[in-house]
Amino acid sequence: MNRNYKKIAALMLCSGLVLTACGGGNNAKESNSSNGGTNSTAKTTAAPADVLDAKAKISWLNILQTSTTPTGPILEKIEELTNTEIEFSWIPDPSKEERINTSLASNSLADIVTLTILDNSSVRNALKAGMFWEVSPYLDEFPNLAKISQDTRTSASIAGKLYGVPFQKSLARNGVVIRKDWLDKLGLQVPKTTDELMEVAKAFTEKDPDGNGKKDTTGFMDRSDLVYGAFKTLGSYFGTPNYWSVDDAGKMTPEFDTEAYVKTMDYMKTLYDGGYINQDFAVTAKTDQQQNFAQGKAGIYVGALFDSKNLLNLSKGIQDGMDLVMVNDITSTGNEADRAIWAGNNGIGGLLSFPKSEVKDENELRRILKFVNDLMNEDVYGLMTYGIKDVHYTIDGEQAVTIKDTDLWKQEVQPFSASRPLENGFIIHDADPLKVEADKLIVENAKYAVLNPAYSLESETYSTQGSELQKIMTDATYKYILGKIDLNGFKAEVEKWKKSGGSKIITEYEAAYKAVNP
């Protein structure tokens, strides 16, 4: 008996090991049955007009970009204006991939699901498998949704089908933010070329721009992100394609297989070797990057142009003399004709999708689409962006908004701002000059935006192994910049990428491209 018991105990121990690895997979069936009954009012067989006017109860699985969930009166106001009752489930942004994947796997969804990671394979599989409503036949029934351009609809589609209302973002919002006060102190001009930018970085590092007599500043302050950090934006200045380039014959080339990509790496390498960039940028988080910049440790920040406003706010009380200038017209050649800036996800911020398991019929779908349509009204946009008039902001005759209490705004309003399906084209605007300027430059950027031609194309290999393969190139890029491998070593990694499945991705994309562009 005793012996047997020991045996069982040992078995348990071993099986525990195995199970920890696969716990998430098998509860889809059970949770299926418990769902469904959450939204009752919108469920009706009556004619659409009645349906649309009825008060709806809507649950929304949403991404939270801020650190706390919103409190205060905003939600109630939105419900009032859209004639709904909204129930949010918030997913913190840093864990969105895991959480969305587990929600999809366990079928624990809501009426509206915010999907911001469309290139994630399980999200793509779920969309392709028809887990969500295809919305294109319904969009034109609603005035705001009807305005979504064909380009946006195409970009946001998967295999030609649109599985949700796309978040319409600015096409290209990145640029360079520089300490103007430091430039002035050292008698430097605002850089127009990558060489001039390098000079500025060098001067910021070596010429003591903060005048404290210590060599404690660098040029760039970057973070461990080859996409939203400095790398991809600098890459645009050298003419690097946005992930993929395609020639007239339909031949596709990944960005890291181009000359321009290597030039960008060389540029970063010069920054690193000279100490013109924070030496630990490969392990620096975005919050640390912004904090360090605000503390006056560096003078060049590459990221979204509107970050300048946040940087300035962060610097208050630490670097009171901080003056920022935003630059969006840098090129490597100095020719206006070479201006380019990559377009993040081709201007698509993701999809608002409606799972068939929750949204049972067309009428229910129409009611929810009406709600999304209403979110794009100017009054709701104002609520979700600035808050309530005279509580969170004041407004002048020019429709320029000044936030009254930033802390209150951050707590009560900011969490909603990432959920706006449309961000541009409203009359009401921020009175902050940096924000106004940033918005202007971002609009200007659109003219020079470089799109990713593979964004809406299908590749089976990319869906299953894409992110694993991408790691090979991300790692190799860092190693090249930090001098751990040379150009031959990098080329070898490109070959490894091709051999491990990259070539297949190229072939599959080319086939998909030909199918769409015959």
Next chain:
Amino acid sequence: MILPGFLYFVIFKYLPMGGLIIAFQDYQPFLGIADSPWVGFKHFVRLFTEPTFFMLLSNTLILFALNIVIFFPLPIIVALMLNEVQHKLFKSTIQTIIYIPHFMSWVIIVSISYVFMNVDGGVLNEMLAAFGMQKISFLTSPEWLRTVYIGQIIWKEIGWSTIIYLAAITVVDTQLYEAAEMDGAARLRKTWHITLPAIRPIIITLLILKIGHTLDLGFEHMYLLINSLNREVGEIFDTYIYTAGLKNGQLSFSTTVGLFKGVVGLILVMLSNKLAKKIGEDGVY
């Protein structure tokens, strides 16, 4: 009396094992196990032919070996040393202090290390610089990852791991020591010939249990340490399962990796248990 425990294991440990079946499917959550397509050994083939497989296996085994060779004996030595301390208060103070890190999460320990080891203003690097030495990028060099990893484990767990050994030592018959003293044995002799043999069964048992966790090196810890520059030595099965399965949503494939990991663990436990019996010990079963 055994029924609640039995039910617990059946419901929470044995029934979920059925989920392993998805390792042989292209599992789609909304289709469920019943309707997902069967693909045979496709995922196993992919695992064994992927270029990362050898890297994962060797990283895992090397870190495991470090764990066994460097970390495993340390708590025994510390326990023996503590046992020699006569002053009661001093002894319990030391014990308490070395237990404390066990209660901190890996996130905190890795963050503390970051503060010490980063290049721009890290305490350790500033000290190196003050002595006129070259700064070391501990966090981004593959050469340093294993040292940092094992160092953090030692710091966090050494005190906690001594508990069982200390308990085992207290039950050693004091008459044996008195007899040895009569024969003129010094402290070191007594430790070597009485204390160590007395706790040998405990050591063997703990060693086998530890081996059972061969490929279980602590996901959280490693995940926090890996970045683009040290991945080649840091990526292990645990982190790979997480990124492939949860982040990329390849549930079937990551189940395959998990299954493989579990089977290797099982085999190693059985082998080491056999070995223990061969050399005349009890083993764990």
